[in-house]
Amino acid sequence: MSIIIDRRLNDRNKNAVNRQRFLRRYKEQIRKSVGDIVSERSITDMEQGGNVSVPVKDISEPSFRHGSGGDREIVSPGNRKFTTGDRIPRPTGGGGGGGGSGEGDGEGDDNFTFALSREEFMNLFFDDLELPHLVRNFIGEVKDFKWHRAGYTPTGVPANLSVGRSMRNAMARRIALGAPLKRQLAELQAAQAAEEEIEAMRQRIERIPFLDDIDLRYRHRVKEPLPISRAVMFCLMDVSASMTEDKKDLAKRFFTLLYLFLSRKYEKVEIVFIRHTDDAQEVDEDTFFHDTRSGGTVVLSALKLMQEIMAARYPGDAWNVYGAQVSDGDAFGADPEKSRACLVDQLLPQVRYFAYIEVPDHEHRASPLAHAYQRIDSDRFAMKSVTARNEVYPVLRELFKREATA
């Protein structure tokens, strides 16, 4: 006898456990691959999970096998023109002349490529990053509450009494209790029963209370903490003539990564783009990255503008403010010192984090701005010098390195 079983409802993801093991084992390679994606992808594609590849030789499972060389014969089908004794040049690569060991799947690639879900991609990406000071203080010591309606409850304060709901309940109760009695009354009347009986029945009906305690319904409300799950990210960039396309490109990547990170942490992330030469303007993203402008460099102007915008639109107790500044550091005169003072005294107390990325012309020469910024001693501030695309990701990792004390 055959038994037929429907297994379609069984667990479909039996291999999840094996997939996890695979990802765990090749975490380092996959991370590297993720890093490559970052340095090659354009910003708009960034947030899509993606295909990562791992070198096949890393994941191959070795076994004792015959190598090429030695003597052997290979039997193949499909002979059309050969006769015994014909000579055939040996195919390059030492393969077997269309031999018996064909893998046949076209998987001769050097890389094993597969798709990570967006989730996995992000997780790998940011796994051990945690923003410094990412204290959930607004959830912990809640300042803001919001009352949420949460249905009805049979108990409550009179102020919350829902009259409509209570009356509806009362009516339902009266109908339910009264209807059979009324039917009996009608029967008695039809049967022309004794007056007393009819009267007794009437009274029974009247004794049904109009409103009873069990009818009462109160609006139920619960108090829910309102976390500040909003962040604003200020992107400050120097667009003076010394900032080349390459440098802007680096900046773009840096901002993108920061944005991705924040958007994962916060429900809502707003971005403010501030570009500056010798004066600062707030612009939209496209202009920010693609419009060229010439002029000198006054860093202070951008910081001042950021401060103004914060005061006007993003008060520090309602928003998590992050700042990211990119410049080649070519500031002159008193500007670096003034900027440093402004940053330390005015901005840093109000922001959660401020990162400065320098894209220098010469790798090992500290710019005037970097020189000034170096003296900032705050754990909310970090600076780094970046010269190549693939340095962006490591920089971020360091910037947001998990803080044991947080």
Added chain:
Amino acid sequence: MSIAALDRSLISTGAEWTFELLERYDRAIRDIAANEFELDTYPNQIEIIASEQMLDAYASAGLPIGYPHWSYGKEFIRNEQAYRKGARGLAYEIVINSNPCISYLMEENSMAMQALVIAHACYGHNSFFKGNYLFRQWTNADAIIDYMVFARKYVLECEERYGHERVEETLDSCHALMSHGVDRYRHPAPLSVAEERDRQREREEYAWSRYDEIWRTVPSRGDAGRGKRGAARFPSEPQENLLYFVEKYAPKLEPWQRELVRIVRKTAQYFYPQGQTKVMNEGWATFWHYTLLNRLFDKGQVDSGFMLEVLSSHTNVITQRGFDQRGYGGINPYALGFAMMSDIKRICEAPTDEDREWFPDIAGGDWHKVLDFAMRNYKDESFIGQFLSPKLMRDFHLFAVADHESEDEMRVDAIHDEQGYRRLRRLLAKQYNRDQQMPDIQVVNYDREGDRSLLLRHNQDRGRPLDEEAQEVLKHLTRLWGFSVRLETTDTNGQVKSFSEMKPSR
């Protein structure tokens, strides 16, 4: 018979399948298989699954349950990738050599495809599993599912106790040796899961009870012959089952690691017959789905629409591309197997003079008996060596190319002509010989008295070297062994040609 009467005998029309219909088709096919063709099968357990589940089953080599390991994850990702891209369709079925014989049917298949799969897997493969001598000797259909349940539980337990890294390391190393973890000459005793668990516990307890730190340090007096040439070699005979040797003698393995080695070895052993009978097994199953369903059609139980769908799929399965055609992936076992099975039937029923000369024993015989005999007593190598007819060699346009190291060019060695038939057949049979596919590596010495090193010998076959990967495998073996492992390569005269040594990293 009127049209109406004919229609009434049809089991169904249209592509939709239902559970009731599956049952009716199964009954009709079983009726033909068991009563008309006397196929002896295990009872069937037919399971309907979705395509994701089919991918799952793929990754664990068809077993419905397996121990967790990253390589299965890799396999899964690879298959899923290919499937999503449309580069590969899914197999219509997977069938497990167990009792009852479990077959998976995909829910996406049409009714005709389901019937095809039932005939192919539930009666074709099933009877092969039950009848073929390799499967009878080497696998234990009653216990495999139980054993895998045990294995999975055991591996998970070990991960919990000893950490997943150590378990993974051990399994990795075992997998590297999997191809050389097969016993070819001895029968494993059938075991049930309960016995297996008891035996595992016994082995462990025995090891503990015998463990005596003080005794171990007492100097042995039997050191006289030590280091001398001619001292008893161990093992006395070379051992080809590397995993078995490791399991039994590896000096440093902990009991749980030994058990893992055993699990991998058992799994390898279970799959061993499948690799040896690919052509026969698929040929047999294909031959029977073709025969059974045609019979169903002849009896008027299915309509021609059904048959067309079956035939179109059948034709795809048995396509053999030429070596120079796009998509050529070696000799298609379905094609060769089906052609040979059908050819044997033809030789029995309508032999030509050539057939009478080549197959005097079976020409004109009872095809059913001959096929049954072949199915029971052969594996791919011997089956091809015995039954490949000149006609088939011509049909397949087979030719052999000699690739010799000493020559600059390859030479066509034999083709499908009068002079070539015998040699061609022998070469093709040899191609299915395990030794041809797998280098011959054996344990020749375990220096128990000395540095505890292990000596492997690779008996080189016609100058074919080992792939470079061998060094990686040696590393794995060294990890399991815990002491140095040496590998020497000898040519056919026993001359050592090359030598390498791997020392343990710790």
